[in-house]
Amino acid sequence: MSFVLACPHCGPRPVDEFAYSGEVTRRPQSSPTLRELTDYVYFRDNVAGRQREWWQHRQGCGEWFLAERDTRTNEIISVSLPKPGT
Amino acid sequence: MRLPAQPGELIDRAEPLGFRLGEYRLEGFRGDTIGSALFANGRRVFSRSFKYHRPRGLLCCSGHCPNCMMTVDGVPNVRVCVEPLREGAVVTPQNVLGRLDMDFLSVVDKFGGPFTPVGFYYRTMIRPRFMWPVYEKFLRGVAGLGRLDEHAGHSRRYDVEHRRARVLVIGGGQAGRAAALAAATAGPGVVLVDESVRLADVELPGVEVLAPARALGIWEGKLVPVDSGTVLYRYRAERIIVATGTVEQPLVFPGNDLAGVMLPEAARRLIRDFSLRPGQRAIVLAADERAPEIAETLREAGVAVPRVVDLREGARQLEAHGRRGHVRRVVVDGEETKCDLVVVSGGRQPAYSLLSQAGGRVEYDESLKVFVPRDLPAGIEAVGSVTGEGIVRAEGAAAYEGSGKCFVCICEDVTTKDVKRSIEEGFDSIELSKRYTTVTMGPCQGKLCQLPSIHLYAHELHTYEATIGTTTARPPWAPVELGLLAGRHLEPTRRTSLHFRHEELGARMMWAGPWKRPYAYGEHPEDEVRTVHESLGVIDVSTLGKLLVEGPEAAQLLERLYPNRFADLKAGRIRYGVLTSDGGRIMDDGTVARLADDLYYVTTTSTGADAVTAWFEWWNAVWGYDAEIVNVTGALAALNLAGPRSRDALQRLTEDELSADEFRYLDAKHIEVAGVPCLALRIGFVGELGYELHFPSSAAEYLWDRLLADGARPFGLEPQRILRLEKGHVIVGQDTDSESNLLSAGMPWLPKMDKDDFVGKFALEHFAERDERELLVGFTMEDDVVPAEGAQIVVEGQPAGRVTSARRSEQVGAVIGLGWLPRDRADAGTRFEVRVDRRLVGARVHHGAFFDSAGERMRS
Amino acid sequence: MKEIFFPKRMWRSRGELKRRYDVVIVGGGSHGLATAYYLAKEHGAKSVCILEKSYIGSGASGRNTTIVRSNYRTPEGAAFYGESVRLYERLSKELDFNLMFSQRGHLTLAHSDRALVVMQERAEVNKLLGIKSSVVGPREIAALCPELDLSDRPTWPVLGALFHPPGGIIRHDAVVWAFARAADRRGVDIHPYTEVTGFQQSNGRVTVVETNRGRIECGQVVSATAGWSTLVGDLAGVRLPITTHILQAFVTEPLKPFLDVVIVSSQLHVYVSQTDRGEFLIGAEIEPYTTYKGTGTLSFLETSARHSLELFPQLERTKLLRTWTGLCDLSPDYSPILGKTEVDNFHVSTGWGTYGFKAAPIVGVTLAELVATGKTPELIAPFALERFHTDTLVSELAAAAVSH
8 A cells, every 4th residue: 555644643644654453343341252252353354345444653643543444445534533432 | 870960869979989799899979879879880689589589679769678688787688779878888788699690599499489389388398307407497598688797786876755746747748748837837846757868958837847757657645656767756746647648569470570670769769869770771561540651751861661551451461581680571462572671550559557557447449449548546637649649540450461470579479379379278368368478578568569469369369359458557667676666775773872882892793673782792601691690790771662651540551451460569669561462462571660650661572662652552542541651762771780799889879778678679769870860670680689770871871881890791682591591581572472371471470360351361261261282381401402492392203392492501500491392291390302403302391490499689 | 298289278168157066166266276176186076166256366376476385383384385395396297287396495584593593493393394494504595595695784684594495486377277277177167257246055054156147056165265265255154364465576577597596584574586587576575454455565666675685786777577466365373274164065265374375286185175075184174264263373473473
């Protein structure tokens, strides 16, 4: 990929400045079964289509954020800051 | 030999330049290309072809085809038709056994035909198997083109420049120039790139002209690298206008590769740019409307043109014959014409490659009989003939009948017979056939063979070109030097602020991740080990990752990141911590010191700082604790002062109280050492009384010098490894791998499973319910041999475990190590065998530290 | 040899889809074709078809860097790939097609002592399993590859290497074509340009394979679709621990023989070999992000060029000619996923990352055996999909890695 990605802080920057960190997963709440745990740790949707994923502006401001990208075209549909929930 | 001065000729007749071709000294003019200078000196054969070693001459004179590839000043595969002539250039032919006009390998052409059809190498040389390497050596020797100079390299300085353009126009023909000028009326930021040296002096108001330079491709994000020789301009453009025009297509007929068969542009360039007469007696063959125009150009240059054939009138049989590779006569439908020049025009194919790379669709236009770009993505435009505009339909045959080899692909020596045969054999899609015949896979990248081969496939398969389709266009548009892509030699590496002190002391430096660190300072690392055990050593540990975690909820954050507890850690105290993934695997380790209620100082492994920082920040992006994470690795230097004398030595440099009661094992204190404010951590990775001092990097050399002056002896990484191994301390990433967890790696005491949550807890709950297949344990060797790290532990001849660390320890008086053993062999005292140099050596499992197992020395 | 003078069709032209096949193999790459071939040859299967959405070998089989080797880290991996290399050695003869398997030797360079340790471990595992593999020092490297820059000029000088004599390169397309021809001659129907669009199931079994050319009733299904395996898995309701990434490579213009071995540097993320045609073939690691879009990146070309020149500064003025990308299906432990799934008669060959091509023949042999007998051969038992449910991985990764 060599597109330009818009960091929520810094604006559009070459994608080489960012670190990709995979599709957004759902962490089990408490004491999952082994099956539920391994599903979270190893299995991925890996969709051909719109994917919500983690990015970090590693060589920039360092912000972690979410992007929605179409994995068939690499088109970024939107970026947003995460809404943390402890 | 030259024509009278032509309007706009590129040569400067006042400045002759001397150069050499093999043993011959030749002369050309400034402004010549090597190709034009050779042509001016009567040279017509420039190279020998890839497979058949047929003589080849100038065909496109535009840098597309491989026909003029020669070795220039030791650099192979230079297209001399576009390579500027330099004084003293040394030109040598390549891919030749003998001379250009007498290549012994051309026997392949004369007699090899029946034995070397397309794909012959798949059908032959199979038996006997042991002979294949011999055949292969021969094949490799005959293939290839130029020869690489084994001493070459580091000859040029390349660089890269990042640039922006509002509008980037690629191609400086009429359409491109007009588009650039129009764009310039809307404001600045218009750049025009063109391959031709002619554009270099063109002034376009408001337009920056970059020439001669070549746009290599259009990548995502409208990224266009431009090759200007030794500088790569990396353009990001808001709008790209492609005006790359067309590429003249050859005709496919027997003898179409003879020297003297040229495309119209080649003849035109020889005349117009270099004032050379491309031949004495020419025949013009055109499948498009250009025959009269070409003939006119030739006649103006004094070339006799006895015959002009408009192939649209339906000629069927067409062949060229030559002597020694030079064209001598052409026969069209039985009528023969003597000539030394054949100018062929097979129509013009839009140069759509860049547009296709950018995401445009390519479609066959039935009315123009060429492929045209369609449906361009936003921000990418095309103007001029690249869109198909102004192109007149060419009406030639897919291939003309006649006798002799008839080439579809000049680069790879693929004949019409080869293509027909591949179809007959079942390679009936363009992609399959391309891979089998290698058509379009040569140095012209399909510029001169893609369209003709598709016409041929359509003809042979009795189908439409649109059904056949094209092969995928990928960057680069033209071949590009690796050196230019590489840019400056630059590999980011890290040095500690004591790097030069280590070098001055004669340390042997080694790589540890991105860092360069001292292996040892003398020949004998064990001397440095002894120093630490007996008196006082100091090691530069500035490479440790250092993080500050600060904020009202810093404690909660760390509590959830680490399996063990940090909320109850008292200010001024230190605890060892291991980070695990949510899969329960060990990722990194280090110490965590609580400096205040809301402030922690975290160290990581030397290679882990960046990853751990990112990991912390990511989880906190998920959880949103009120805590900040700051990576201060580079800001602080760190020294570990270790050995029984360390307290006394340090006390002499500080007024702060260091007594065993005041500054206990695992205490963290701010003290001033020789005037330098330090964070001192009392920890014992090497197993002796010791203090890890963290302080501003700027004071590193000063403090180091003071400590050394005070009797501390530096020790390196190797002695440190021996020392920690004596304590059975694990190095994460060496003793553990990507599958290790806290239970298998011998740290079941570390995780606090009663915590609500921590990263890796769920996995540990499941690990606790099963038996680990293998465990990390210590061992002592029965003999005095040191197994390699990575040596295999063998059970019944099969690999059953592995050694991860092993060293000879004077202190223990044995070879000791750490390794992974099957669970049923991991009990203390169990004997097992390690494979060392093809024999099996006994060893016994040892749990805990090998030396001072109660830890009295480091706690003293 | 005879076919030099009397050209013969390699395979029948595409026929009509039959109403039913005993075995439907999805994916006409080296794995699918090899499986079909061994099913027909070893198990006498009479009713086997291959469904390929494009032309045969259009996926990873035709886009890899043609390196074959077996010097893996885990005993499970080394034993498996070791068998694959042994099969490859005999394959030209068996299939009567010269695959141009050039066992010229494979060197994995170490630029740090940590890397040397990992290589030592690999060498030791390999030796125990009878695979030729050893750690060599700079002097031996110089003898094997005098062109390599062994000076201290590079940022990371070469300290040693893992030398694997049987490793080498092979003509990847030839492997595809030879298996296709052999399978076709044994009655396997190859259907190019036939895309699977769905599966119908009953009682936990796939009963019908739907394609863009119609439906097929089936006995068994094998999915060997590399980068697209998640999507085919989804159609069958089989969830996989796979992410799809691109892998890129390029070749230079052809040159006379210069480099006689395969050179790999995992620290520099680059591998270099010279094809029999004289081109330098250079590749890198897979890209970290997931995508199904097969366009390459400029930064790959820049980084790979820079790293290649660290090893071979002589290539400075050599010209890059062609680039390409392929899709890789990466598994969490870098070992393949091979065999049964939770859908009774739906088998997979996936999770190969960048290693798939090296395994083609042994995948064919073992999958064919599994499909024909219903029993998982011992050699591939460790690679079952189930290991990700039970969390018993076979890690080809050496060092601990922060990844999430």
